[in-house]
Amino acid sequence: MKSFIANFEIYIALILLTGIGLLSSCATDAEKYTLDYNKEVTGEIRATLTDAPLVPPRIEAKHNTKVIVELEIIEKTMRLADGVDYTFWTFGGKVPGKFIRVRQGDLVEFHLHNHPDNMLPHNIDLHAVTGPGGGAEASLIAPGKSAQFSFRALNQGLYVYHCATAPVGMHIANGMYGLILVEPLEGFPPVDHEFYVMQSEFYTTGRFGEKGHQDFDMQKALDERPDYVVMNGAVGASSGENAMKVKVGETVRLYMGNGGPNLVSSFHVIGEIFDKVYVEGGTLTNHDLQTTLVPAGGSAIAEFKCEVPGTLHLVDHSIFRAFNKGALAQIKVVGDENHKVFTGKEKEEVYLPEGSSIQSISSGKQTSSDEVIEEKTLEERLAAGKILYNQNCMACHMELGTGIAGTFPPLVNSDYLQALPDKGISVILNGLQGEILVNGEKFNNIMPAVSLNDDQVASILTYIHNNFDNGDGLIKAAEVKEWRNKK
Amino acid sequence: MLFKKELAFLVMLCFVVSSVSSQNKGMVLIPSGSYKPFIKGKVDEIQVDSFWIDEKSVTNAEFSTFVDANPSWSREEIKRLFADEDYLSHWATDLFNQDSFLVGNAPVVNVSWFAAKAYCEWQGKRLPMLSEWEYAASALPQGSVDSSSLQEIIANWYSRRTLSENDTVPHYKNEFGIWDMHGKIWEWVYDFNSVQSNEDSRNMEETPEGLFCGSASLNASDASDYSTFIRFAFRGSLKGHFTVRKLGFRCVKTK
Amino acid sequence: MKNILFIMLTGFLIAGCNEKKEEVKQCCNTKNEQKVTKDLIDQLPGTSVYQLDGDWTSHKGKPLKLNQLTGKPVVLTMIFTHCEYACPMMVNDLKMIEQEFSSQERNEFNFVLVSFDYVRDKQERLESYAVSQGLDDNWILLHGGESQVKELSVTLNISYEMLENGSFSHTNRKLVLDKQGRIVYSQNGLQTNSEPVVEAIRSLL
Numbered sequence: 001m002k003s004f005i006a007n008f009e010i011y012i013a014l015i016l017l018t019g020i021g022l023l024s025s026c027a028t029d030a031e032k033y034t035l036d037y038n039k040e041v042t043g044e045i046r047a048t049l050t051d052a053p054l055v056p057p058r059i060e061a062k063h064n065t066k067v068i069v070e071l072e073i074i075e076k077t078m079r080l081a082d083g084v085d086y087t088f089w090t091f092g093g094k095v096p097g098k099f100i101r102v103r104q105g106d107l108v109e110f111h112l113h114n115h116p117d118n119m120l121p122h123n124i125d126l127h128a129v130t131g132p133g134g135g136a137e138a139s140l141i142a143p144g145k146s147a148q149f150s151f152r153a154l155n156q157g158l159y160v161y162h163c164a165t166a167p168v169g170m171h172i173a174n175g176m177y178g179l180i181l182v183e184p185l186e187g188f189p190p191v192d193h194e195f196y197v198m199q200s201e202f203y204t205t206g207r208f209g210e211k212g213h214q215d216f217d218m219q220k221a222l223d224e225r226p227d228y229v230v231m232n233g234a235v236g237a238s239s240g241e242n243a244m245k246v247k248v249g250e251t252v253r254l255y256m257g258n259g260g261p262n263l264v265s266s267f268h269v270i271g272e273i274f275d276k277v278y279v280e281g282g283t284l285t286n287h288d289l290q291t292t293l294v295p296a297g298g299s300a301i302a303e304f305k306c307e308v309p310g311t312l313h314l315v316d317h318s319i320f321r322a323f324n325k326g327a328l329a330q331i332k333v334v335g336d337e338n339h340k341v342f343t344g345k346e347k348e349e350v351y352l353p354e355g356s357s358i359q360s361i362s363s364g365k366q367t368s369s370d371e372v373i374e375e376k377t378l379e380e381r382l383a384a385g386k387i388l389y390n391q392n393c394m395a396c397h398m399e400l401g402t403g404i405a406g407t408f409p410p411l412v413n414s415d416y417l418q419a420l421p422d423k424g425i426s427v428i429l430n431g432l433q434g435e436i437l438v439n440g441e442k443f444n445n446i447m448p449a450v451s452l453n454d455d456q457v458a459s460i461l462t463y464i465h466n467n468f469d470n471g472d473g474l475i476k477a478a479e480v481k482e483w484r485n486k487k
Numbered sequence: 488m489l490f491k492k493e494l495a496f497l498v499m500l501c502f503v504v505s506s507v508s509s510q511n512k513g514m515v516l517i518p519s520g521s522y523k524p525f526i527k528g529k530v531d532e533i534q535v536d537s538f539w540i541d542e543k544s545v546t547n548a549e550f551s552t553f554v555d556a557n558p559s560w561s562r563e564e565i566k567r568l569f570a571d572e573d574y575l576s577h578w579a580t581d582l583f584n585q586d587s588f589l590v591g592n593a594p595v596v597n598v599s600w601f602a603a604k605a606y607c608e609w610q611g612k613r614l615p616m617l618s619e620w621e622y623a624a625s626a627l628p629q630g631s632v633d634s635s636s637l638q639e640i641i642a643n644w645y646s647r648r649t650l651s652e653n654d655t656v657p658h659y660k661n662e663f664g665i666w667d668m669h670g671k672i673w674e675w676v677y678d679f680n681s682v683q684s685n686e687d688s689r690n691m692e693e694t695p696e697g698l699f700c701g702s703a704s705l706n707a708s709d710a711s712d713y714s715t716f717i718r719f720a721f722r723g724s725l726k727g728h729f730t731v732r733k734l735g736f737r738c739v740k741t742k
Numbered sequence: 743m744k745n746i747l748f749i750m751l752t753g754f755l756i757a758g759c760n761e762k763k764e765e766v767k768q769c770c771n772t773k774n775e776q777k778v779t780k781d782l783i784d785q786l787p788g789t790s791v792y793q794l795d796g797d798w799t800s801h802k803g804k805p806l807k808l809n810q811l812t813g814k815p816v817v818l819t820m821i822f823t824h825c826e827y828a829c830p831m832m833v834n835d836l837k838m839i840e841q842e843f844s845s846q847e848r849n850e851f852n853f854v855l856v857s858f859d860y861v862r863d864k865q866e867r868l869e870s871y872a873v874s875q876g877l878d879d880n881w882i883l884l885h886g887g888e889s890q891v892k893e894l895s896v897t898l899n900i901s902y903e904m905l906e907n908g909s910f911s912h913t914n915r916k917l918v919l920d921k922q923g924r925i926v927y928s929q930n931g932l933q934t935n936s937e938p939v940v941e942a943i944r945s946l947l
Contacts, residue, residue: 077648087646116573116732119645120717121724142724143731144573165724167716215646218713491745567788568897600896680896681903727896 037152041066041107049098052232053244053329055194055255056101058187064105071098072113073122073163073176080202080228081235081326083211088175088233089122089163095233096198096259097161097178103185104156109148110135116144122171123147127159127297128180136164153182158281158299160257169261173203173221175233177259179299191303192250197238197329199267199294199316200259201226208325224262228326229316235326243311248335251305254314257281260296266317267294267302269331271310276303291317306333308342376459378466378474384456385463392450393460401468407445409438413469423475424461425483428452454480514539514740515664522622525715535622540615541737543657543666544674545606547578548591550598553606560602570599573730592655594672594735600727603675603736612738614677617722619739624668626661640670641714669714675736679722782809791818791897792923796890798856801868801883808923811882815851815946816919817939820891820900822859822910823871831932832914833875842940850947853881858895858902858910860888899928918942 044066048056059065074093080086091097102108114122121142125134129151132138138149163176179198203221204214208228220226232238246252258265268291277286281299286292294300306312314329315322322328337344376384390399393411397403401411411417416438417424431449435442452460454477461475516539521532554561554575562575575597598606600614607613615623628636640659657666668674709715725731783793792808800806817836821829836853857863863871868883877883886894895902902912918927918939927942 075645075648087648119733121721140724142721142729143733145724145729166720167713170713170716213647215642216713566793568790568793601893678892678903680899680901726899 037105037154039064041105044068044109046070047100047102047108049092049100050196051092051094051098052096052196052198053238055099055181055196058101058183059103059106062185064103064107064185066107066109067102068109068111069100070111070113071100071124072115073118074115075118075120077213079234080204080214080230081209084204084206084209084235085213086202086204087213089118089120089171090175091124091161091163091178095175095177096196096200096257097176099178099196099255100161100180102153102180102182103187104153104182105185106153106182107150108153109150110139111146111148112139112141113146114141114143118143121165122163122176123165124161125164126151126161126180128153128155128157128161128182130154133164134161140165156182156184156283158182158255158257158278158301160259160297160299162259162297169221170216170218172259172261173201174216175200175259177257179255179257181255188253191253193244193246194253194255195244195331196255196257197231197314198233198257198259199229199231199263199265199327200233201261201263202228202230204228221261226263226325229263229321230326231314231329236328238314238329240330243330243332246306246331246333248306248309248333248338251303252331254302255299256294256302257299258294258296262296263316263318263321264296265294265327266291267300268292268315268317269302269304270313270315272304272306272312274302274304277301306331308338309333309335374455375476375478376455378462381459381462381474382466385459385461386467388452388456388460389463389467392452393464396447401464405441407443409436409441409443411464411468411470414438417464417470422483423473423479424464425457425475425480428457428460429480429484454478454484511539511740513542515542516742517619517623517663517665520622522618522625524618525621525709525712525719533618533622535618537742538615538619539612539740539742540619540623540663540665541612541739542664544594544672544735544737545603546592547595550575550595550606551578551591553609557605557609560605565602567728569601569728571728571730573597573732574599574602576730577732590653590655593653596672596732596735597730598675598735599730600675600679600725604677607736607738610738612740614675614736615739617676617678617681620668620674620676623663623665624661626663626665626668628659628661637669638714644670645717672733672735673718673721673731675734676722679725680727786812787922787924789925790923791894791919791925794890794893794897796886796893798884798886798890799865801865801872801885803865803869806882806884811852811854811919812923813921815921815943816854816923817851817916817943818854818856818898818919819914819916820856820858820895820898820902820912822857823863823867824859824909828912828914828932832916835932835934835936836916839936839939839943842936843943847947848878848880851880851943853877854884855881856884856886856891856894858891858904858912859908860886860891861908898925918946920946 041064043061043063045059045061045068047067047069049069049071050056059067071091072093073089073091075087075089076093077085077087078095088095110124110126112122112124121140123133123136123139123141125136127134129135131151135149135151139147141147159180159182161178161180163171165171177198177200179196203217203225204210204227205217206212206214206227228235230237236242238244254269256267274289274292275287277289277292278284278301279286279292280295281301289302292300292302310333312331312333313322314331316327318327396408397411398408403410409416416436420427427447428450432447433445435444437443457480458475458477462473465471465473465475517535517537519535519537521534523531524533558564559566562578565574575595577597604614627634628640631637654671658670660666661668725734783795786793786809792812794808796808798806798808817839819832819836821832823829833855840848840853857868864885868885872881872883898915898917900913900915902910904910913930914932915928915930916939917925917929920926926946927939929939
């Protein structure tokens with residue numbers, strides 16, 4: 001007995017210990033990869049750099065490595081819009097600058113070159129750098145000189161880089177920005193296409209579209225009034241024949257940056273929804289977004305799948321920037337239609353509201369006024385009647401009185417109408433419901449009562465009778481009045 | 488003869504005067520004055536004493552006479568301490584050899600501070616102080632009504648890139664009578680290393696006293712004057728032995 | 743008539759000679775001294791700081807040219823004695839570095855402090871500063887004229903500016919030069935890590 005109790009206590013103790021053990025191990029969840037930068041990197045590779053909208057392939061090495069980046073600064077005159085030239089200051093020859101791709105924990109050895117034909121000194125500040133000025137202090141170079149510095153990519157994310165030489169705003173405004181992606185060591189999950197899009201503004205002395213060579217306008221930049229807001233460095237840089245191309249069913253990841261210098265972008269793709277967004281280019285993710293904010297000097301990563309063919313428009317949804325200043329890029333999706341997702345236009349019809357007068361379902365007597373109505377001649381009735389018919393009846397009974405088969409009965413040579421003792425006055429004044437037979441066809445619909453005065457009713461009916469082969473009669477307003485009073 | 492002595496004196500005087508002025512040939516006398524400094528300091532205006540300044544920047548032809556007379560400053564013999572590998576590299580190009588007369592009149596570039604200083608001293612002159620250079624350059628082009636014509640010249644230079652250092656034609660004369668202070672080349676000044684901009688140009692704060700004695704920070708008096716900003720940033724990127732394709736110089740002389 | 747002509751001719755000659763004379767003056771003064779220095783300098787490597795030809799005075803009153811520093815590694819910086827904040831910290835940094843060496847080793851290299859203040863930091867002032875700072879004989883303080891101070895500061899990439907009150911605003915940089923005056927290591931700032939400087943000096947001993 002004693003031994004059993006003793007054993008029992010031991011069992012309890014063991015269970016408790018196991019329980020505590022399990023709980024404590026569960027408590028530490030799958031922790032985020034923490035970098036130990038005292039650990040050496042192995043090997044070295046030369047980074048592949050690309051111009052927008054292309055993205056370099058990811059680094060294959062399974063371990064952290066040294067990545068050598070060579071970036072050349074070139075001051076160059078290029079097209080800003082059709083007929084408009086601008087002298088851009090570029091990282092790598094184009095605006096935006098080259099896309100750099102490394103992984104968290106890699107050691108980047110950065111070589112910055114300032115072409116000897118340039119006028120000005122430059123440097124670089126990469127937002128991915130933990131260090132003074134983001135590298136700017138270590139990299140100021142006069143034309144014809146180079147600088148080298150190294151940094152460890154400590155944090156994952158999509159980072160902007162830009163020049164930080166005085167006057168900094170002007171260097172940025174002239175095109176000196178780009179993106180550096182620090183992805184997790186194992187890389188982002190593969191998708192069919194990755195694209196690089198960067199929004200930015202240009203401040204020119206002339207207005208948007210004014211032809212010729214344009215200079216930078218400092219006052220407009222200070223006032224934050226850009227003339228151009230563009231995707232990928234020029235109006236139409238990634239649209240039309242330069243549009244990005246994708247097939248139906250393919251997945252896309254957009255690396256989206258905003259070089260500023262001033263504006264925040266409300267980034268939206270017309271015709272698509274972002275399935276996943278890495279908010280502001282960091283590790284926080286959001287889903288099912290229509291529009292995402294991209295801060296000046298910031299970024300976002302958006303993923304979506306192209307389900308239907310067509311052209312997707314990438315815009316800044318501060319919409320005048322998109323349609324009037326150039327903040328527009330395109331992805332052309334080619335392939336088969338998918339009507340389960342989007343049918344395109346199914347029907348196109350004339351839309352006319354039903355009559356210009358008040359319509360109601362008949363509910364009782366209608367009293368006429370005591371006004372004395374002047375009678376009209378046949379010609380007058382026909383003329384007035386035509387107008388009234390077109391306003392009140394044509395929508396359903398059609399211009400030529402043909403009606404619509406199965407829905408609205410015809411008026412042309414209508415045996416039903418001709419059989420009516422009141423010539424149709426009751427139909428207009430009371431409406432008509434229930435099944436009727438017109439020229440051998442069944443109709444079961446509701447015609448609302450039409451609120452017209454005696455004179456108008458007389459004219460309409462005269463027109464219907466005469467114009468649509470229902471006899472030559474002239475209906476008088478007095479007749480209508482009499483009918484009203486009778487009921 | 489009665490007037491012999493006086494005549495002799497007059498004749499001597501004439502020759503002395505002409506010899507003095509011939510030493511300042513090609514130079515313009517800048518009168519004393521003041522200008523608003525770009526870097527905000529304790530004073531609103533900087534006083535500059537009168538000085539002589541070269542009408543134009545030193546040309547390839549002029550510099551080559553210096554090199555001929557002082558072979559230690561030639562491309563072959565210059566020591567790396569005093570100039571980097573690109574020193575006078577443009578003299579080895581075909582352009583210079585084919586059109587040597589024309590290009591001879593273009594401003595000399597690819598010269599270091601040491602070389603520029605040595606040239607000026609060889610001429611009995613010196614490099615301009617930063618304040619002298621800025622003061623002389625602040626004058627507007629002759630005949631202009633406001634600063635827009637000067638802005639135009641500067642924009643032509645590094646925005647539209649229509650002017651170049653290989654240009655032998657003088658472009659504009661300013662109200663002091665000197666040519667092309669802006670628009671062709673950057674120019675060395677004697678105390679280019681007095682500018683204490685932090686190399687990361689965004690550090691605009693006063694540096695803490697613990698680091699500098701009597702700190703001076705890059706505080707601009709006119710933040711929208713971007714061309715001056717650029718000029719100061721350019722100077723901040725230089726070292727004494729640097730040679731740059733767009734950088735030359737002119738000399739001054741104390742009055 | 744003849745006399746006038748004679749005077750005019752003399753005048754021409756004198757005027758003509760004026761410029762030439764100056765040229766000759768520049769190149770030919772103290773020709774012998776210059777030749778000796780030139781030979782020494784020619785033997786120095788192309789990147790040696792000691793190629794700078796100025797005439798300095800040490801705090802002990804000895805006239806000095808930089809090439810006379812060859813033969814021992816040098817830790818070099820620029821200060822001024824009226825400096826209240828940065829320079830005392832810099833000197834302290836150098837003393838900390840000195841602590842890392844045995845007294846035997848300290849004899850094998852020099853600390854050289856060059857003053858920005860060519861107006862006030864003349865020989866006597868530098869001497870009393872060395873005493874008040876307790877600097878040993880392996881420390882050399884130098885005074886020189888404005889132009890050679892400027893030249894050295896440009897060579898060492900040290901920015902400075904004289905302020906209205908006669909003091910200086912300057913960057914703080916210490917450099918290690920090898921036995922022939924080439925810069926092998928430099929460090930910006932104050933109260934910085936002394937290890938790499940110590941290592942650089944050790945590697946030259």
